[in-house]
Amino acid sequence: MELDGSSLERVPTLTSAEATRAGIGRWQLAGRSYARVRRGLYVPVGTPCDDLDGRTAITVRMLPEGFVLGGWAAARVHEQAHRSQSDELEVFDGRLPEMDSDARVALPILVCASRPGRLRPQPGVRVFRSDLEPHEVAVVGGLPVTAPTRTAFDVARLWPLEAAVVALDRLRALGLVAADDVAAMLAERTGWRGVGVARRALDLSQDGVESPRESMMRLLWHRAGLPRPVCNGVVLDEHGSFAGRVDLLDIASGLVAEYDGSFHASAARRHADARRQELLEHLGLTVVRANDPDIATAAGRRAWQARVRRAYDRARADRRPGRWTLGTTP
Template structure:
């Protein structure tokens, strides 16, 4: 029966530079060729147990070992470290390099070269990362527009950055690439937006020319009692729009939704609910439904105004 490989405690869970481990006498090249160790990047290895549930943080740890001085983890990878997950599955690690720095290309790396002042660079659990402001600034300048707004909304909602501070930061960098897009994103940004799909739904309705909705509106009944909170609302018309994610399909959540929707209906509200399929694939139909509800309520208000003897 073969013996299990000895795993030095300091190398059990995190990536490491093979050359450093060999130089320190912790491992040998022969040991690294065994099945216990997996190569992630050139000269960067990890113990096989760490790959049982690999996440983006593991890859950030690995990439950070190869970064030249003055470089940083940036973009969606930095947002991930700051607590906002905008990443696609198996996304490469986003890295910001000073223009003169060198880093060997790799499929697990997404490299952007840009000016990176010392004030835009900080540390996160030992990793070099762009500051929250620089992270939001960079993501808000990257097309497509909807994804830029999703990123900025998410960072604002988690209070990782504040909108006035981000506006001031952008105003101090007027000549940077992508500023027209960022200004548009900042004009649309909404810290109360609770999910990427909620942001996309709101942007869809705004782009269709509908009046700006009130986000996260608390609905009260005729006696002033709280009925429920809706994602997007036109309170004067008592029309609400909500995005339904997968969690709404859970039995307990579904029952709560039914009771809440019945209470909203009793309070005189029209509530339209949409899924990701509605927002991403049936955009015109979604806009038509919301437009019809708003017009219906506007017509009702006009009729009441004409027939009200007061």
């Protein structure tokens, strides 16, 4: 399967054979114009080879037939190829998504291959032997990668639960995968490594999530024992007019949870958020907010979960006919 090109900037790599065909001699490759990055592979001096896309492009050039990018590297290729121009979010950046940002772990590039075949060891690259069906391989911008559903399947079973939920949320939000398709692949491969974790991650994953912090806030909400929320639900006032789109919403109690990231830090944005919260509460909703310290530390997480449980109990006790309804995303 070949898809539209990704926005990844390809590193201008050159093999020894390609150099010979282009009339570039060995003495030129060994001179000041080129740098050797792998055995038999060169780039022009000054080419950024240590960033994510540079490492990925170099790895791809060293892949034998039948080997493809998988895991976060494949997810990154799909993410950059399918996100809109206004979407600046980059979830697949070579590190595990973590509630504590300082604890994020760098990951090797995952290369997937069926059982036969050999790949010379490369720094920062992990070979993952796993059977690949033809429809589970795609080409995006010239890069051989696992297809979206297979990518979601592998990330969900190889990553820790929280990170897997974040990844699935992102792939679903981009429209790259459907929950039913991932569930079908899990059902077909019950004996495969990590399928149990992947099932739990898929069950916790939802459509309509817009950031990793929203995913993590929802996991804290879930662990606090609250009902499954609507993600980024549209609230309409009593006249049917748009009142706001909220991160998490429990329809039965009218409890809302909002995550305030750096976008909300300016005075103008805080003013707008305060006005918006006043409107939501006027309509009969109960609002609880979270920001990074509520998620980044164990103490912050415990405190926020206690707050959201109290808010939920208060919302249920004060439940009265609200002046709001749930709308559809504009």
